Amino acid sequence: AQSVTQLDSQVPVFEEAPVELRCNYSSSVSVYLFWYVQYPNQGLQLLLKYLSGSTLVKGINGFEAEFNKSQTSFHLRKPSVHISDTAEYFCAVSEAGITSGSRLTFGEGTQLTVNP
Amino acid sequence: SAVISQKPSRDICQRGTSLTIQCQVDSQVTMMFWYRQQPGQSLTLIATANQGSEATYESGFVIDKFPISRPNLTFSTLTVSNMSPEDSSIYLCSVRVGLHSYEQYFGPGTRLTVT
Numbered sequence: 001a002q003s004v005t006q007l008d009s010q011v012p013v014f015e016e017a018p019v020e021l022r023c024n025y026s027s028s029v030s031v032y033l034f035w036y037v038q039y040p041n042q043g044l045q046l047l048l049k050y051l052s053g054s055t056l057v058k059g060i061n062g063f064e065a066e067f068n069k070s071q072t073s074f075h076l077r078k079p080s081v082h083i084s085d086t087a088e089y090f091c092a093v094s095e096a097g098i099t100s101g102s103r104l105t106f107g108e109g110t111q112l113t114v115n116p
Numbered sequence: 117s118a119v120i121s122q123k124p125s126r127d128i129c130q131r132g133t134s135l136t137i138q139c140q141v142d143s144q145v146t147m148m149f150w151y152r153q154q155p156g157q158s159l160t161l162i163a164t165a166n167q168g169s170e171a172t173y174e175s176g177f178v179i180d181k182f183p184i185s186r187p188n189l190t191f192s193t194l195t196v197s198n199m200s201p202e203d204s205s206i207y208l209c210s211v212r213v214g215l216h217s218y219e220q221y222f223g224p225g226t227r228l229t230v231t
Binding site: 034036049090096103104 | 117120147149157158159160161164174208210212218219220221222223224225227
């Protein structure tokens, strides 16, 4: 079984500042990792994913994340945030593999609030 | 990716009643899932909707409470039965579009309030 810990429940930042949202996972097998964003009263939108290969993955809206296997982390970063980035961000993990890579386990979420 | 719609988008229901939520995808997908997001919390997988057979439920969720149908590769329904206020949540449908596409895409959710 996998588990995900998002280390910060709330992250307030000022506009144009850099931000890092932290995510650690636990698993006894290889995993796939995902970041999703949820804007108020909306569903989840996929920001980026790590399946294999380069440990630095780039996503939409200027976000990127780095997979660190030794530290079992997948932190999300953006060098300069905008007011429109205010949303809830979820880290998720699934077991790697064609048939088993289906069940997504989510972290508790991080509320990013960008202030002017 | 896939475009996913859910009906209704929100509803207010009385305890003891049932509500059926529909999930429609614009293309055939390999797998469909139902999640629950309780107020201020993260997402929890309810079940995997299997085409033409019984859904696979996660621990803590049972078919009598959350019957699921998936008659084809683009459509699924989730029923929340005999509702209580504790069932007030957002219910989300998600899909995995192909065997080699491991990410899931989510619908906009159905916001359910039980009074």
